Amino acid sequence: MKIVMKYLLFYFILLAAICLIVLYAIHLHRKHKKSVRPRNKINLEPFFYTAPVFILLVLMFGYPLLNSFIMAFENYKLTEPDRIYINGFDNFTKIFSDSDFLLIAKNSLIYVVLCVLFQFIFGMILALALRKKFRGRGVYQAIVFLPWALSGFVVGLLFRWSFNGEYGIVNDVLLKMHVIQDRIPWLGTPGYSLLVVIIAMIWMGIPFFAIMILAALQSIPKEIYEAADMDGCGAIKKFFSITIPFIKPTIIMTLLLRTIWIFNSFDLIVVITGGGPANTSQTIPSYMYTMAFSSYDFGMAAALGVVLIMVLGLYSIFFLKMTKYSQAGDF
């Protein structure tokens, strides 16, 4: 009975919170409409057209999201199906008191920053190199964009074998080039194991940056560059004063998307290192995956998911404000 009451109370609070958010959104909307233009009759047509997608989103995305939010406050282990109950903030307490959580959070940060940074730099270089027409550009383009077409699992296996301590090609090449004296156990050494995953992710993600930036570069009118040439602008000046401002919205959106995707990705980590050794290559999403599908602790996994959503939500708001996305592209 106590558990039922707890559930009812919890659902009531959740419902009240959702109602408050909806009411506040309606209030803001009305306020905005009043200040912008006189009240018109609501046009229902757009809602009618978007309804199927909206319903699908609510069913396929909204419901699981809401359910995971509820599970984050429950003791929800598949191994104990008869002992599922609301445990308040216990899951969050466990996460933040876990001695390895700081290490995992630090790994996540290093993983995201290095991957996004190098994917952006190499993607930009690749896009600039492919901008001008040259013989065989199509073939070259197809080859360098190939990693993006491969599945994470295949890329993971490829890197796991390349960096194998005994038979890996990387050690062989480095030994033959006399860069190293002994074979390095890449996947069994803290630091190196995370590095291997980072290299794999950078290699896999460069084409996406290149495709996006190349598309943006090709949309810049040639006349602007001609005018700049006539004004005597050098290559560097043209790059920073014309190219970058023009492609800024694309860069911002790509950086934002890739940061979120990389932060959320766990397939490469699971395949290459499994988060080991001793969690030294574990990130929050791969830890979440382990909690859900190895330990069957869906409560803990959902709590980690809530932490992820909050971190990424805050990051998105902060990033868009900092980069002045709404003003990007205005000249």
Next chain:
Amino acid sequence: MKKKSLSAVLGLILAFSVEAGCAATKPAKSVNSQVSASSKSPGDIKSLSFIDVSPSPERQAYFEKIFKKFKSETGITVSYQSVPWDDAANKLAVMGTSHQLPDVMTTWAGWLGQFTSAKLVVPIDNYIASQKDEYTKAVTNIVWKSEKQLYGATYTVPDGMMVKGVFVRKDWCKEAGISLDPDKGWSYDEYFNVCKKLTNPSKRHYGVAYRGARGAFDPIMVYLEGFNGGKLYDNQGNILINSKECQEAFKKWTDLYLKGYAPKDSVNWGFTEMVDNFTGGLVGTLINDSEVAPTCAKNMKADQWMVMPMPTSKDGKIYNTINSPYAYTISGDCKSPQAAWKLIAFLNRSDNNIEYCKMGGLIPVKKDVSDDATYGESGPYSAFVKQLNNPNVVVPCAFGPFDYTDMHQGMMHQEIQKYLLGQQKAETALSKITDELQKRMKNYLKEHPSASVEEPKSIS
């Protein structure tokens, strides 16, 4: 009128909602009682459903073939379905919650705690009573005895037996001048010494396939239990494998990695990497179940490998886990347990069981198949079969009747890895694991005052 109709509809919706809400709080009817109330005799049954939790093309082909044979003999059609192993426990639990479980399931022993408490499987003591004598002692004295002890009844019929052995590179031993005799056996110190002698990093030869990732604590625990007669806890739930002697033994075991008898990468190795690197020629010994034998036979020449029994402990006994990879169970949603039992009995009939065991590298569960050439003196399974019949073999205690999945998938190997990587002391690593096990065992005993601590089991 419109208002009245609307009120009536709303009233009905409200009534259904209240009913639905109340229904959830009503005590659920016992699954067993439901089964017995609606059970049909085998004669009435024309079809059964079966789910395999470890599908593979070979297994599917086998089951489909055997179900055709079953139909021709009994007239009962069996529909085959499968679920990938990684999702199996989850999927079966979900199917059980919605009462949609197939009649017969292959089940893993590790799920029994969860499945019996959720009544996803039904006891089968009445059915096995008449056939008990046909099964090997490993089944009756170990598997079924343990189930009775842990869950109060028998729920499973093993599909085959698995016992651990040490796979050894015969050709490397010959080169290193090491002579090994499976009949004579060996001690742990002799085994460690062989690992040392087989190591030659310049030739990329390492003595041991060290398990550093998931499952890393399993062989260590068995080794440490050997110092306590196979026991893990005393009667009060105090852990016994954290004594000074066990701490030294823990260091001795982990020295296999620290002294370089295993590749450095092996700190992150699981089952697949161990097997791949043994058959691939990087490591000279591999502790694993008989199910690895077909892989070795497929990828290695006959003169390259052999199997030794598990080493003896200081008291001269072999402490070894004996279990079945999967077992047949009758689900809580089965309409006719008698017909389901008929199918299980058919699957384990000697001729069918031996065919099944050869496919998966298992030891048959029935006595009358032990004369088969594959399982005889010169067969590749000889060392395994002999252990199953060796009165000197003791099955040590398992982790406990509580849920330890999170520990097994996380801290058990992570704490050892931290020690191997020099991040903490051996004593700290072992204590963290044993303290948590002890805490859970004591909690379990507190919550189940009538429960007793598991005892080691012997075949004799």
